[in-house]
Amino acid sequence: MKSEFKVYDICEFSLDRQQDIIVSRFAVYLKNLKKLHFPHRHDFYHMILFTEGGGGFSIDFQNFKVQPYRMYFMAPGQVHGWDFEGDMDGYVINFSAQFFQSFLLKSDYLDQFYFLNGIAGDSVIDIVEEQRTSIINILENAVKEMEKQYRFKTDAIRVWILQLFLQIGNMNVRNEAHAADSYNMTLLRNFEKLIEKNYLNLRLPKQYAELLFITPNHLNALCNGTLGKSAGDLIRNRIALEAKRMLINFSLTVTEVAYALNFEDNSYFCKFFKKQTGVSPDGFRKHIHKDTD
Template sequence: MIKDQFPVINIGQLDEFKQEDILISRFAPYLAVHKNLQQAHKHDFYHLVFFTDGAGSQTIDFERFEVKPFQFYFMIPGQVHHWAFEGHVDGYVVNFSGNFFQSFLLKADYFEQFSFFSGNANEAVIEVPVAMQADMINLFEKLLRESEDKQRGALDMVRLLLVELFISIGRLSAPNEQKQVSPYNLTLLKSFRNLIETNFRSLKLPKEYAELLYITPNHLNALCNDLLDISAGEVIRNRVVLEAKRLLVNPELGITEIAGQLNFSDNSYFTKFFKKQTGSTPEEFRKQFITKRS
């Protein structure tokens, strides 16, 4: 049985939880209630924060970002994150479960079109331009009112406002998209990533995934190089490294146990793999992370 290395927060466990599958709050009072969430943890729900005031840092899957006013942070279930704020911090927070939109949207994969829901930490932080800042604040104020007033159809109005928010933020990256990508290739890449998420512990070679996708390894590699600018093998290795980091920061897990969970034949092979990918041994990474957090 695989041990979970971080506290996993369920949306129903939150003290101010009032409505099924959704929580909307100003960030300052939310932070005051949930000071314990400043330590590294995971959610089983989607977590959105829009900062309007404050400074410090937010770390998502071991990628550190400087917190600034008018920044969005999007996190999907399972990502590891923690805060390190400086002084007063405020804004808005929205937590919603995967079920919240299930009966509302016919497309089960609707959110997969938005890069900030990809699970890639570097795509999860978005700065809002000055021209949009007032509109974003107004939208969040509407979300708060609908959440608090509980008028007829309030939850559906919340869903509509959130979809409006996601589309508006998604458009921010549209002018920078240079490549015209076919729907087939996007679907193929999504299928590859989904297969990695399910099988990264046991399947570590591109040819194994290519076989499951009914394409050649060369086709899969060309796809990843074209859309992601990295090879298919690197996509797989990056996911293994991320999981290794998540496991390593749990002091209760030994290196040998972690190597076993990730299906490495022995501790030595795992150590060589990890050092080649990160520049640090597993023990060095563990010490560095614990030192940074203390």
């Protein structure tokens, strides 16, 4: 089995090895890439809008088809792979986690965009026909700014990217029926953020409900009504996802993964993982190994 799991830094995708922002047409980007190891992680935000090509891609072990005007967004740390078919084109944007920090007064400004939340199911968006021209124009302008050399180039690129986020955010792709209930949507997003920060130590819905100043029953009703999953399911799913991300690093033993995820008993971790995923940790590794040969 492979003994290492590649984590890519944004500089590895940059021609001058120094940039913390890359905006390019996708065909040009692919041509300049050296062979990538799949699956892999990024330590930066990564997004692609496809305009041509086929095949598929995966985000955190969920598979999606490539099709024109399908866009995906990835947050740092997510696991990624692709298997393209035919001539690929579109647009790609990579930016570091620090790229907007000095530009925006609110350090958590990007958190309001659901497609940047690191949840695979929320991060793949089909651009509707009436939005395509304006989104392509935004991306074309960002590409042109990338090719220029002047004082405010980087800030101009930031503005175009933010305009892209605002337009996609206003499409209300996620749960349109619930979008009007801003209070509950805010609660749900805060719950998701708390899970992201605390899943290693907090495993019970009542612990999160206490942090949100609501009852466990309210939290469960919110999750079931909006996502069709219980609060406990969301917590367990996040733990299982991190287990998958760690298990594809074959240099770690299953026991080391279990302890890193705060399971004191290796057998309990194996039972938990199989219940959540349907396969044992070793079975999952064999499947990944077969797919990457």
